[in-house]
Amino acid sequence: MKKNKPNNSRRDFIKASATALAGFYFVPRHVLGGPGYIAPSDRLRVAGIGVGGMGGGDVRGVFASGKADFVALCDVDTNRAKGSVDAHPKAKFYKDYREMLEKEHKNIDAVTISTPDHMHAVQAMAAMQLGKHVYVQKPLTHNIYEARMLTEAEQKYKVVTQMGNQGSSGDGVRQMVEWYNAGLIGEATRVYCWTDRPVWPQGIPWPTATATPPANLDWNLWLGVAPYRDYVDNLHPFNWRGWWDYGTGALGDMACHNMEAPFRVLGLDYPVAAECSVGSVYVGEFQRGYFPESCPPSSHITLRFKREGKEDLRFHWIDGGIQPSRPDELGPNEVMGDGGNGVIIEGTKGKMMCGTYGANPQLLPTSRTKEVDVPQTEYRVPGGAGGHYNNWVEACIAGYGSKEFERLSSPFSVAGPLTESVLMGNLAIRSYDYREPRNDGSNRFNYPGRGIQLVWDGPNMKVTNFEPANQFVKRKYREGWSL
Incomplete structure (x- = not known):
């Protein structure tokens, strides 16, 4: 080289x-x-x-x-x-x-x-x-x-x-790579990642009350590439995560941690399709709020990955505190993942699990973890995650x-494709909530993005079967700010 x-x-x-x-x-x-x-x-x-x-x-x-x-x-x-x-x-x-x-x-x-x-x-x-x-x-x-x-x-x-x-950089993900390459769970068929985020407001309307920026904060510089808005309280320094103009929701916050392990273990690249469902927020009595500026309070994303000569892999992301079903191999009161977050990779011969950051990897049933001994083939970063x-x-x-x-x-070269797949989930969310007026003159709206599995052309960064989704591939940059 x-x-x-x-x-x-x-x-x-x-x-x-x-x-x-x-x-x-x-x-x-x-x-x-x-x-x-x-x-x-x-x-x-x-x-x-x-x-x-x-x-x-x-x-x-x-x-x-x-x-x-x-x-x-x-x-x-x-x-x-x-x-x-x-x-x-x-x-x-x-x-x-x-x-x-x-x-x-x-x-x-x-x-x-x-x-x-x-x-x-x-x-x-x-x-x-x-x-x-x-x-x-x-x-x-x-x-x-x-x-x-x-x-x-x-x-x-x-x-x-x-x-x-x-x-x-942790030892956990490297251990999982070695287990998988040794064939301990067979061929992967399905992946589940989950998180208890968001722990900030999502699925809410933009505040109507404006405020004066504190003297210590340059609000215009903070906005940067985003459209100009008047300053509002309780956005900086943390709650910006729940607004599409600035943040990427629970996916952006935790998926680069939780999805990284299966991506590395399975050698994944770009997904070929994505679909989603999102949690509802109610305002008033039995009325669903529509707040397109805000990330949803919970979501379930399914990404589909092509693998040469193999069945497509289904990759599930779940946030908002919702978790997948407990594996039969996991005993009563045994912690799934690390409790609030985790990963399960299902294979033709078994399953493996870990917590956030790929920490505490385990084979299922967990008794298998101490019974196996595979050669160390992956480089270990001195200090691990630290x-x-x-x-x-x-x-x-x-x-x-x-x-x-x-x-x-x-x-x-590794983080970029991983991030693209993470953000493909957000592309599905925003397409799901995309709405347009009906043609019957009523005040109601259509949601044409729902019920569609988005087909993704990764090399060309384009959804091929629902054009409105492509507006979310790249943002509009405020004048004076550009990539």
């Missing part, structure tokens, strides 16, 4: 200079700096975009590698950013990521992005076009088109990428195409 030169002119210059000087006199770096010394050429200069809340956790995780320095921080909310700013007082602070990249791009090697879903793609693309490595929180993007663009950009700009689904950040940092330092790059757990 051809190895590509790391995309880091500063590090290349330092290494080239060191090689030239070595012709005169070479001193081992541990002599220069003592035990554990890391040469400046092996330290990663990082900028953080979105550094409060989960973003603060990402800053801490990357910095804990011991090989990264945050030289710039960016957040539209100065109060939320305070913890990261205080922890890295030498880092320059910005509110607008565009200004930060313009002024600091020569001083940084990599960027972490931990903003609301709707901003992931434009921020990641801007950094990648500057040749910067990127770590992007899950879900990778807000829509399918953006996921495809970032996947292609990784190879085009030859940068190191990672999505923030830390379970992909090593997810370091997995990315080491690859950034080594460069695109390096051995460390090949060991990445969730590069965009």
Whole structure:
């Protein structure tokens, strides 16, 4: 496999200079700096975009590698950013990521992005076009088109990428791959993933009362690519997840964690079809609310995957606290998944199960788990799920195409197709709730997207049997903001 030169002119210059000087006199770096010394050429200069809340956790995780320095921080909310700013007082602070990249791009090697879903793609693309490595929180993007663009950009700009689904670095998913490859459950026939999310409001009307944005928040920058709206209370910093303009609902929040294990175990790609049903919300007496701006309170998605020479795989996603039937092999009072979340893969010879992040994998009945012993064939990330950040940092330092790059757990070449499949579920949801006026002059509406299994042309990102669904493949970007 051809190895590509790391995309880091500063590090290349330092290494080239060191090689030239070595012709005169070479001193081992541990002599220069003592035990554990890391040469400046092996330290990663990082900028953080979105550094409060989960973003603060990402800053801490990357910095804990011991090989990264945050030289710039960016957040539209100065109060939320305070913890990261205080922890890295030498880092320059910005509110607008565009200004930060313009002024600091020569001083940084990599960027972490931990903003609301709707901003992931434009921020990641801007950094990648500057040749910067990127770590992007899950879900990778807000829509399918953006996921495809970032996947292609990784190879085009030859940068190191990672999505923030830390379970992909865990030992659990690797154990499941080994079990499956050893034939312990036979050929997979059906998959169930479920979550107790949402734990934020969904299926509700947009608030009618507007408010004044707090002084610490730049509301216009927070909106970014989304259509302009007046500020409302209780949207930032968390409840935006339930609104299509900004979030991706329960699917976007948890499916990149829970669906990742079966995707990796079964080697899945794009689905060929999707269908759904959604939970109803009632307002008033026996009246179903229609709130197309808001994600539904619960949903059941069925994705269908083609497999060459095999029967199609049915992949079920269930959220809102609803769970699949308990397997007969699971004993009374044994926890299914981890209780609120989980995965079950059914096969022709047996079943396997795990919790969120692929943790605590078990064969069913669970007594089988301790009875089997298969060879370890999958690489284990040092530190497991906790090593997810370091997995990315080491690859950034080594460069695109390096051995460390090949060991990445969730590069965009993997995370992109996974995210597309996750967001295919949301495409089905929005198509299901798509409505149009009837032609009989009444005040009632048709719901032509219901009762349809959407046929998906993955390579061309197009629903082939229901044209209105294609409006949700790519969003409309606010003027002045684009991918």
